[in-house]
Amino acid sequence: MRNGFVISFDALAALLIFLVLLATATAYLAKAEFKAGSSLSLKETAMDCLAVLEESGKLEKAVSSDRSNELRGFLNTLPYSICADLRVYSQNDLNTPALLVLRPGCRQNFRESATIQRSIVVESAPNPLFYIAELRAWYRVAE
Amino acid sequence: MKTPDHNASWGKPHLPKLLGKRGQIFSTDLIVSSIVFLFILTLSLIYSTEVSNRIYLLEADNARNLAAFSAANSLLLSSGSPANWENMPDLNYVSSIGLAKAGNEIHPAKLRKLMDLNAGNYNGVRELLGLAKYNLRISVLALQSRESLAEFGFQPAGGKSASAANRIAFYNGKEVIMRLEVFEK
Numbered sequence: 001m002r003n004g005f006v007i008s009f010d011a012l013a014a015l016l017i018f019l020v021l022l023a024t025a026t027a028y029l030a031k032a033e034f035k036a037g038s039s040l041s042l043k044e045t046a047m048d049c050l051a052v053l054e055e056s057g058k059l060e061k062a063v064s065s066d067r068s069n070e071l072r073g074f075l076n077t078l079p080y081s082i083c084a085d086l087r088v089y090s091q092n093d094l095n096t097p098a099l100l101v102l103r104p105g106c107r108q109n110f111r112e113s114a115t116i117q118r119s120i121v122v123e124s125a126p127n128p129l130f131y132i133a134e135l136r137a138w139y140r141v142a143e
Numbered sequence: 144m145k146t147p148d149h150n151a152s153w154g155k156p157h158l159p160k161l162l163g164k165r166g167q168i169f170s171t172d173l174i175v176s177s178i179v180f181l182f183i184l185t186l187s188l189i190y191s192t193e194v195s196n197r198i199y200l201l202e203a204d205n206a207r208n209l210a211a212f213s214a215a216n217s218l219l220l221s222s223g224s225p226a227n228w229e230n231m232p233d234l235n236y237v238s239s240i241g242l243a244k245a246g247n248e249i250h251p252a253k254l255r256k257l258m259d260l261n262a263g264n265y266n267g268v269r270e271l272l273g274l275a276k277y278n279l280r281i282s283v284l285a286l287q288s289r290e291s292l293a294e295f296g297f298q299p300a301g302g303k304s305a306s307a308a309n310r311i312a313f314y315n316g317k318e319v320i321m322r323l324e325v326f327e328k
Contacts, residue, residue, distance in 0.1 A: 011179040018183050022190060029194060040212060041308070048219075048311035051247040055313045074318065077286045079309065 038139070042114035045082055046137040049074075050118040053086075053133070063088055063122050063131055068101045075103040083110070084137045088120075091130040098131070110138035203327070207277065207306040211325040214272040215308035218242050218281070219321060222250065229256035234267040242321075249314040249321065254283065254293050261295050268295070278303075278326040286311065286318040303327045 053059040058070045075084050083106035087097035102108075115136040122129045221241030223229075228237040229252050242257065244250035260268050269275050280296040292314065303326045310321045 011176040015179050015183060018186070022186065025190075025194075029197065044212070044216075044308075044310065048247055052311050052313050052318055055245070055248055056318065077318070078311070079320070 039112060039114060042082075042112070042137050042139070043116065045078075046084070046114045046116040046135045049078070049084065049086075049137070050116055050133055050135050054118065054120055059088070059120055059133055060122050062099060063120070063129075064124070066099070068099050071099070071101045072104065075101060078103065081140050082137055083107075083140045084135055087134045089132045089134065091132075094132065097134075106140060108138075109141050111141075113138035204304065204306070207304070207325055207327065210274055210277065211306040211308040211323055214274055214279075214325070215310050215321070215323040217272065218323065219249070219310050219312055220246060223253065229253045234260070234264055234271065237271060240268060240271045247310075247312045249283065249312050249319070251315055254314070257281070257295050258293055265296065274325060276328065278328055280322075280324045280326075282322045282324075283312075283314060284320045284322060286320055289320075292317075292319060298324065299326050299328075 050059075053071065053074060058074060062068055062071050071086055075086065078084060083103050085100070085102040085106075085108070087101075088099040089096075090098045113136050115134060117132055117134045120131045120133055122131060217239060218241060220243055221239065222243050223237065223241035224239045225231070225237070228240065229250075231237055240257065242249045242253045244253075257268070266275075269277070269279060272279070278296065278299050280294070280298050282291055282295075283293040284291055305324055305326045307325070308323045310323075312319050312321050
């Protein structure tokens with residue numbers, strides 16, 4: 001007896017289509033996450049670093065002495081998961097950094113980063129000099 | 144020679160035969176289709192419940208993270224309202240709490256006052272920081288050694304969902320991390 005075959009086939013086809021839709025929806029749903037949080041956190045870290053470096057006088061000291069040891073030391077104390085590089089540009093040359101410090105052990109292999117710039121004034125005779133400090137932060141990528 | 148059946152009418156050639164067959168509606172095919180339909184319906188219900196739970200958790204995470212970020216911002220970047228809130232006799236005179244002396248610099252007296260409030264005014268501080276729905280812990284750690292310099296609040300027992308905002312600041316001539324952890328109640 002073979003009657004009703006078409007109805008059964010329809011039901012199975014419907015089931016198949018339903019399962020495909022379900023799998024697709026699950027795959028898309030699995031991708032949903034709070035991405036804004038990590039970029040916001042990176043941006044705030046970069047802002048904080050520059051503010052603290054300026055507040056502590058390390059930035060000004062590094063620029064006037066042309067030595068980046070203290071800046072490197074500061075970047076090294078950041079939480080392990082954070083990588084950063086700091087460039088300081090003089091007002092006379094905004095293409096070539098006067099100082100360039102990359103956190104030791106970090107590679108620039110990021111997909112997402114936050115860059116913050118801050119202008120600083122360094123006392124100098126006869127006129128003060130203007131510099132732009134640029135800090136880029138990203139999460140360390142496991143090798 | 145066969146004589147025509149004059150009793151048979153147009154459109155009902157086999158009526159007597161069909162009348163003998165009952166129960167077509169309960170055929171195997173209908174049963175199979177019903178089972179498949181019920182399976183799909185059950186799966187849809189389970190899945191939609193699962194999706195709504197997942198969205199609820201994501202939204203809760205999202206709200207907690209944003210609450211932690213904004214509370215950390217107001218602590219580190221504002222001096223509170225009134226600006227000398229640390230000298231007020233109690234929290235009824237305070238409309239917001241901030242620890243900043245200048246941007247990213249923590250005022251030692253304000254931090255000390257916040258720690259003093261831990262014993263009797265933990266709930267009041269949570270409300271002023273917009274974290275009434277959560278538990279919180281604020282710690283100030285030396286950036287170099289990670290030694291704890293100050294602490295407010297507590298970490299609840301059990302594996303509660305948490306969000307943390309880590310901010311780098313300047314306190315008493317030292318570079319520090321101000322960590323604000325927000326826990327689900």
